[in-house]
Amino acid sequence: MSRILLQSRNLRRTFDTMTAVEDFSMTLEAGQLVGLLGPNGAGKTTTLRMLCGLMEPSSGSVVFDGLSLAENTVEAKRMLGYVADQPMILPLLTGWEYVQFVGGLYGMAPDVIEHNAMPLLERFNLSKAIHRRADSYSHGMQQKLALVAQIVHEPLVLLADEPTVGLDPASAAQMEEVFREFCQAGHAILISTHLLSMAQELCDKVLIMTKGNIVAEGSPATLVQEAGDSLQNLFLRLTQEEASP
């Protein structure tokens, strides 16, 4: 068994009378790319926010490479990167300055940041724009920049919330390639998405989530085989069953 980089147990999140996440348990091993699939309102973003420490779970635990997020918060956060659905771009800073700033928050030296970031920026065709203000970039450029900034400190685990939304096909393909290489280097990624095609092509394992619960789990091929149906139909059936009274 590969090294377990992320483990969550019985994560639950309630808001007054509403339960957004019922019981989320999963493990993420080194080299794995896991997709978290679900319709709108399934609890994917809430789950990711709990996993990266932006939201306190009502109950349950999150452990990064043996370190509890609740008890060893700073050390655990060193190991993770998070790409939000809306790029977290700082106003007034150029793309290059943004990458340096974020890398600096993780204690990295400027020359190391440069060494890690430049190849990625070139790959994403951002190198010509890096001295322009990042708030002048298109959404797709900002999203790619945000990804570079979160990978540059070489986190063990990357959490990404719908990272390819708004990207053109070429950029989405570049991003997927970077994800694959990231995992091949021994890291792990958990991506939330509702693009079934992406999940099928990219992910080693998928978790199908609806109304705060995981309703199916397994590799795309296994799920399809067991269901005797396409992933799309399986997804629709599972999510509509949950939606029905």
Place this chain on the structure above:
Amino acid sequence: MTRYLMRWQFLMIKRQMLTFQGLFPLLMGILFQVAFLTVMLIHGTQHLAAAITPVVFYVSLFGLVQVAGSFTQLIALSTLGLLGVAPITPRDKIQMVAGSLMFTAGLNATLLSMGIGIVLGLRYGLAGGVLVAAVLWITGFSLYMGLGIGLNSLLISRLPVKMRKNGGVLFLGLLIMVVSPLYALMSQHDPSLANSLGGALVAISAQKSGAWSLVLTLLGVSAGLLIMVLLPLRKNASAFANKMGDVISTDSKEYHSGRFPRGLTRLLLWREFVTLARRPILAIGVLIFVSVMAAEMPGPFYLWLFGILGSQIGATVLALGSPSVLALLYIAPIRLETYWYKRLISLSPLSLLLSLALTAVLLFTRRVLAPITAVDGFVLCFLAMMATSFFAIYFKPTSSQARKRNVVFSTIVMFAVVLVPMGLGVLDQTRPLLGFFVTGACTLGIAAIGGPLIRRKRALQYPFSPGKGIFITKRSSV
């Protein structure tokens, strides 16, 4: 179509403003004015007119900021997005904007007139208070509409397209730079002229002879100001309204930074510097505003300005950008208390610079400022910065509370961070040495206990949990 737009606009305004949450801060603003004037009168300002005039001046400027800023925003909104693509004539959009701004102008006029009306009413009787409040309301409303919209639109229409989105700010900067030094000079050379507005309001409320001619004069001025809205607005606003889409073209200039710093403190200092350098107008505007406040501060107690300044600086402790950008800070491996301490260090140069500017202006306007008192001012600025930043991080509701309690709590905290520097400022001026030790002890005390308190409050570590007030409390999207 105008009525249709207005109906929806007022629905949104109603939901935003006509609630306890919207009106409570307005009420507190009025009470604060009354308290301020009362303190001024008790502590030595001989003439009511001399106390009232700067209050009217500052509150009017505040109202103009609101209205002029809202005008530019609303014009931009009405030409972009949904309204930009819909088949709506510029005339309808402008009428909607003007109608919406009447509400903003009315609220600010209420803030201006109520406090003064209450103080003068207590002094000269109910009838006098009501009369002066009514006249001041009409004049204030006309001022905001006339200058905030009419003159503003005239100036903006003369600007190059790319500068129009900052038109409101430029207009106000111009106004402050022209009017404020004039007022300051007049206060020194001819105080009776400078305080003539306050004198007129006192005369009206006391219903002295000549009061009615003053009322008619002010109403005449109001009519003139309203004409400034009606005549130029349609012509000037429509000239630029259709081109506001060009305004959103972004900055394509390149910036090349030198060596990047290492370490959180240096990183935050660097970012502070970059932010100010790329917004020079804002930096200059703040400096001018500080200087004007210092020059025109009435009465003997002016040291609390250092506290107000410090509070404003401290309030930017978490100002990295929008709330979603703040998440960057929370996912990074940084303790919140560590961030707080280092951010204070990064804000200290600004605190020092603005304190120096304030001291220079006070000396230039021939205030008596003993060395120990000047030092007290610097320490007070730093204390206010530290206290406000601590409040901004620490004092938030930690569980779901009723919205009304949230608003009351937040507003009370807001006034506390204004009133406490006021109290310490008075102490610093009356007993400078004692004030120095008290202010210094408070500074050291907050520095010592602030960090551990932040560390121990677990709920602070989670910015997206509801009721945790760093972010706007709303149902999180799932």
